[in-house]
Amino acid sequence: MRTHTPQRLTRRLDDERLARIAEFGTAPRERSSRHLSQLDREWDVERKLEANAATLMLVGVALAATRSKRWLALAGVVPAFLLQHAIQGWCPPIAAFRALGSRSRNEIDAERTAIKALRGDFAGLELEPGAAERALAAAGAR
The missing domain is CATH 1.10.287 (Helix Hairpins)
Known part of the structure; x- marks a missing residue:
């Protein structure tokens, strides 16, 4: 699906997702959990x-x-x-x-996985500049 979507639109969707994910680097666990519930219903x-x-x-x-x-x-x-x-x-x-x-199911799932990683659900991910990008890469979305 991404290959059939204009590159500028794919970039916009990716940038929006990255901005959402970056917000959760230091967010309280409850806020991350609420967003994950929203992603489950999307x-x-x-x-x-x-x-x-x-x-x-x-x-x-x-x-x-x-x-x-x-x-x-x-x-x-x-x-x-x-x-x-x-x-x-x-x-x-x-x-x-x-x-x-x-968004595609894969794009939604990648955001979910990245937020879980930033929330601390996965061991070994440091929260430093670029952590959201690395979380997306770990989720296979970049």
């Missing part, structure tokens, strides 16, 4: 794509049944996008979700 781009597709298909079928059969086109286009995503790992709605700040 919908990744795949989940948003699935929910959006299901909603659009249901709306298309409902409108076709009550208004005009032409609405079946909507219910037909959406699965084509899902198939494209399954085959290529990308489809047009993904670009829109990414532009709105949606």
Whole structure:
């Protein structure tokens, strides 16, 4: 997914994540734990794509049944996008979700792992300048 996202957008998402992670270098454990709970509830781009597709298909079928059969086109286009995503790992709605700040599961998990490392869940990581970058690298995100 990152390969199909414009580099400036990927950089923006990475910079935002890095800034969030850097805040937790000296944060109280409770604050880190609250943020980790938020990350657990965050919908990744795949989940948003699935929910959006299901909603659009249901709306298309409902409108076709009550208004005009032409609405079946909507219910037909959406699965084509899902198939494209399954085959290529990308489809047009993904670009829109990414532009709105949606992240992949891997990006969310990397932030979670980095925050856990900074919180002290993993031994051997020193909290000095650049610790957030090293935590992301350890999580395989950079």
